[in-house]
Amino acid sequence: MDPRATVEAMLRHDLRGRTAYGAPQLDVPVALNTNENSYPVPAVVVDAITEAVRLAAAGLNRYPDREFSDLREALAAYLSRCGTPVVPDAVWAGNGSNEVLLHLLQAFGGPGRRALGFTPAYSMHPIITTTTGTTWIDGMRGVEGQGAFDLDVASAVGQVVVHQPDVVFLCSPNNPTGTALGLDVVDAVHEAAPDALVVVDEAYAEFARPGTPSALTLLQGRPRLVVTRTMSKAFALAGGRVGYLAADPAVTDALRLVRMPYHLSTQTQAVALAALANADLMLETVDAIKEQRDRLVSGLAALGLEPVPSDANFVLFGHLPDAGETWQGLLDRGVLIRDVGIPHYLRVTAGTPDETSRFLEAVADLVPTRTGAAP
Ligand SMILES: *Cc1c(COP(=O)(O)O)cnc(C)c1O
Numbered sequence: 001m002d003p004r005a006t007v008e009a010m011l012r013h014d015l016r017g018r019t020a021y022g023a024p025q026l027d028v029p030v031a032l033n034t035n036e037n038s039y040p041v042p043a044v045v046v047d048a049i050t051e052a053v054r055l056a057a058a059g060l061n062r063y064p065d066r067e068f069s070d071l072r073e074a075l076a077a078y079l080s081r082c083g084t085p086v087v088p089d090a091v092w093a094g095n096g097s098n099e100v101l102l103h104l105l106q107a108f109g110g111p112g113r114r115a116l117g118f119t120p121a122y123s124m125h126p127i128i129t130t131t132t133g134t135t136w137i138d139g140m141r142g143v144e145g146q147g148a149f150d151l152d153v154a155s156a157v158g159q160v161v162v163h164q165p166d167v168v169f170l171c172s173p174n175n176p177t178g179t180a181l182g183l184d185v186v187d188a189v190h191e192a193a194p195d196a197l198v199v200v201d202e203a204y205a206e207f208a209r210p211g212t213p214s215a216l217t218l219l220q221g222r223p224r225l226v227v228t229r230t231m232s233k234a235f236a237l238a239g240g241r242v243g244y245l246a247a248d249p250a251v252t253d254a255l256r257l258v259r260m261p262y263h264l265s266t267q268t269q270a271v272a273l274a275a276l277a278n279a280d281l282m283l284e285t286v287d288a289i290k291e292q293r294d295r296l297v298s299g300l301a302a303l304g305l306e307p308v309p310s311d312a313n314f315v316l317f318g319h320l321p322d323a324g325e326t327w328q329g330l331l332d333r334g335v336l337i338r339d340v341g342i343p344h345y346l347r348v349t350a351g352t353p354d355e356t357s358r359f360l361e362a363v364a365d366l367v368p369t370r371t372g373a374a375p
Pocket residue numbers: 035095096097098099122171175201203229230231232233238242243
């Protein structure tokens with residue numbers, strides 16, 4: 001008997017026929033497809049991380065600190081730099097913010113419960129939701145007469161009232177569209193869903209344009225509100241797998257019920273602490289990346305394409321006759337970007353100046369021939 005058929009027959013009914021998350025991991029000269037930080041970890045921090053892991057190595061015979069107390073303290077201090085004090089008990093961390101989101105759904109979702117997100121948004125939100133047996137409700141973005149991917153108070157509140165979800169996902173700045181949400185939307189959604197957990201995914205917060213407020217400023221007095229962050233993007237530590245959230249300590253306490261004991265390894269905690277102790281160095285490239293993001297927006301517009309304004313380290317751009325064909329054409333020229341499944345649009349990560357140049361040159365190579373061919 002075919003082992004695949006045997007396994008398929010055992011598999012949970014709701015997982016049958018599904019395909020796994022699969023951003024291609026290809027060896028290409030210019031990789032601008034998963035919003036990583038293109039710059040390597042600075043040499044000084046490489047040394048600090050190496051020393052921290054060396055010191056921790058002899059203690060690997062013991063389980064790690066289950067409460068990751070030092071890490072929580074360091075993450076709370078980092079978040080507090082933005083102006084809103086966050087106490088260590090209000091912080092939770094996991095192996096990437098994806099695991100933190102999983103913990104939230106394990107604790108507050110599950111069979112019989114529903115999570116609402118506003119699509120297009122982060123593709124992992126529905127995947128994490130459904131793997132926990134939670135029902136996913138595909139809400140919509142788009143405001144008549146405004147940006148096609150905006151989400152305004154009336155639309156968000158209307159959808160929350162109709163669907164009565166148990167969990168609501170907001171993503172700000174939103175992946176893959178790039179724009180941040182006004183706090184009026186966050187607050188209105190929170191008010192409109194009086195029993196729901198409202199999760200604001202702020203993976204790209206450090207890249208937001210000046211004056212973009214964080215939902216961290218709303219946490220006080222709102223125990224149903226959660227703000228998730230990650231060290232994978234601005235912090236240039238995607239391989240370290242560290243994500244975290246800030247919420248009422250009652251929420252973080254509840255998450256202890258679902259996490260596996262000792263889920264953050266000794267090495268992970270050591271690496272993250274060493275990186276956080278050098279936060280300024282780790283974040284040194286953020287301004288340079290924002291410059292490249294703005295260069296992508298103007299460069300793409302100059303080529304007659306339609307970039308969406310971005311508060312993140314990537315740009316979604318449209319007006320492509322055939323996005324799949326452009327994606328392949330770029331790959332043939334050594335540039336890997338992301339097809340997020342929105343017809344006529346592609347998403348490109350902002351990296352180094354050289355990567356921007358190579359991307360824009362490759363696009364110019366592909367696009368004018370088509371616009372030039374138009375009548
Ligand atoms: C990249 C990304 C994350 C990060 O996931 P990690 O597991 O922390 O690497 C989370 N949310 C969004 C919206 C993202 O784009």
